[in-house]
Amino acid sequence: MTDLQATLDSIYADIQPRIGEGKVADYIPELAKVDPKQFGMAIVTVDGKVYRVGNADTAFSIQSISKVFMLTLALGKVGEGLWKRVGREPSGSAFNSIVQLEHESGIPRNPFINAGAIAVSDVVMAGHAPREAIGELLRFVRYLADDESITIDDKVARSETQTGYRNFALANFMRAYRNLDHPVDHVLGVYFHQCALSMSCEQLARAGLFLAARGSNPTTGHSVVSPKRARRINALMLTCGHYDGSGDFAYHVGLPGKSGVGGGIFAVAPGIASIAVWSPGLNKVGNSQLGAAALEMLAARTGWSVFGD
Ligand SMILES: NC(=O)CC[C@H](N)C(=O)O
Incomplete structure (x- = not known):
């Protein structure tokens, strides 16, 4: 293997020289305060080695990357039955688009656009008070990363609760189509708190390592999901992980990945490593501009693209 630290x-x-490019998400007031001049990256290989650069230890709001962890929990609870509530096709539209939801009678295109993730949160809530569902997710992520210091940033969750009009619209729409079992404000309470998970690149790469290693975390020995399920979650990330930028990400990077409007991107080189990169400035479709650029360089310099080197 190439010298990864040198890479x-x-x-x-x-x-x-490009640090500060892109625009921080300002529709969530608390995220608008983040200094855009930051960049961090961490790689954890399946043999447990960790490589870091820049602000790899700074905690940031993982936002939509949390959708991967919530999806894993929901699949664990209801298995393939989940696909009655949400589809598996790329959306080709913005992460918070409403128009598609009406065309498709309240069944969101995939679990990684906002509407899909809200439906997934509703599934995880079954039999729980909202607070318990949030607690379950936090415990799960801490277990995955083997790190009890991971927290949820309540200020970010509150900020989004106060301003998340579009998400309220999406959730009300789905409730009208009976694709939400719980009251809208409860489901969104869970959804906003999951998005407000605060993690560093290193914590994120550790938490997602099971997806690079056939469903088990080789550093902790924890078996998380079956190899088949890990493969399928990766397939969803590849096709849907970057909203209407998913095709472009596959073209330039060629790795399953999930972005968030906090500026983080989590990516998987199956059988090799998990990677997290963070830089708050976003491109037009809401994905980290420098994060995607750095992953493109990584894939080119390592030959890790799933489409061949
Ligand atoms: N793309 C994202 O990261 C969006 C997540 C954000 N919490 C929202 O619901 O708008």
């Missing part, structure tokens, strides 16, 4: 250092050197 990361070379990527950092190439990114450095």
